[in-house]
Amino acid sequence: MRVVDVGFGTGLVAAQAIKIIGSADLLTGVDPSPAMMGASPLAKQVKLVEGKAERIPLPDACADAYVISFGIRNVTDVQAALVEARRVLKPGARFLCLAFSQPATEMLRKAYDAYSFKVIPEIGKLVTKDRDSYQYLVESIRRFPDQRTFVSMIEKAGFSRAGYTNFTGGVAALHHGWAF
Numbered sequence: 001m002r003v004v005d006v007g008f009g010t011g012l013v014a015a016q017a018i019k020i021i022g023s024a025d026l027l028t029g030v031d032p033s034p035a036m037m038g039a040s041p042l043a044k045q046v047k048l049v050e051g052k053a054e055r056i057p058l059p060d061a062c063a064d065a066y067v068i069s070f071g072i073r074n075v076t077d078v079q080a081a082l083v084e085a086r087r088v089l090k091p092g093a094r095f096l097c098l099a100f101s102q103p104a105t106e107m108l109r110k111a112y113d114a115y116s117f118k119v120i121p122e123i124g125k126l127v128t129k130d131r132d133s134y135q136y137l138v139e140s141i142r143r144f145p146d147q148r149t150f151v152s153m154i155e156k157a158g159f160s161r162a163g164y165t166n167f168t169g170g171v172a173a174l175h176h177g178w179a180f
Contacts, residue, residue, distance in 0.1 A: 004063040004088055006030045006053050006081075007071025011040035013098075017067060018042075028063070030056055053081035061090045069098040073144040082157035089179035095159055097175040099150075100141040104170035112171060116141070147173050 001021050005014045008029030018024050024045035030053070031037050037048045051057045053068065053075045066085045075081045085095050103109040116138040124134025145153065147164045150173075154162040159177025166173050 001026060001064040002062065003027045003065045003067060004030060004056070004058065006056065006066065006068040006085070007074075008040070008048065009033075009036050009071075011037075011042040011046070013067060013069045014040075014042055014046060018046075028058065030058070052076075054084055055080075056084050056088055058088050060087055063088050063093060064090055065094045065096065067096045067098075070100065072097055072099050073140045078145075079153055079157065082153055082159075086158040086179055091180060093179045095154065095175075095177040095179065097150075097154075099144065099173060099175065101144070101150075101164075101166070101170055101173035102146040104166055108169045108171075147175070150175055 003017050003021055008031040014027055014029055018027055028047045029037055030049050030051045032052050034050050049057055054077050066089055103112045120138055121131045121135040125131035151162045154177045160180045162177035164173045164175045
């Protein structure tokens with residue numbers, strides 16, 4: 001099974017994928033930052049490709065699975081990235097996108113908003129001396145489409161049987177689709 005990990009970063013998700021697929025040779029990491037990929041302990045084990053989600057420098061229908069974790073909200077053109085994901089997947093392949101999402105209930109949404117906007121940026125300030133990056137994180141999560149809207153975008157990109165599974169009451173969601 002050939003897996004493409006988009007938004008590879010330092011390879012945290014890739015390390016887990018390798019455990020499942022059984023071989024680092026079957027994984028290709030894609031990221032716009034060569035420095036970030038080079039810092040990965042997996043840098044010498046997997047194929048690494050510099051590229052953005054909207055334009056992946058890989059051939060058509062080359063992968064059995066496409067994963068992107070907590071990176072899709074940082075993509076400039078999300079719909080173009082979804083179309084590109086479909087392009088690199090073989091027929092019958094799987095698209096998986098783990099992302100921060102919208103809490104499923106109004107009560108949880110209010111609590112999460114209070115925590116996100118007041119606590120997360122302050123933790124970032126204390127731990128990393130960078131409040132602004134954590135403020136951006138919270139704001140970018142709120143701008144990202146809700147689960148159902150994102151499923152519609154996945155379907156529009158050409159995927160079948162698209163859906164999602166909420167985690168932590170919708171604070172995060174795993175979106176999926178099949179390339180048929």
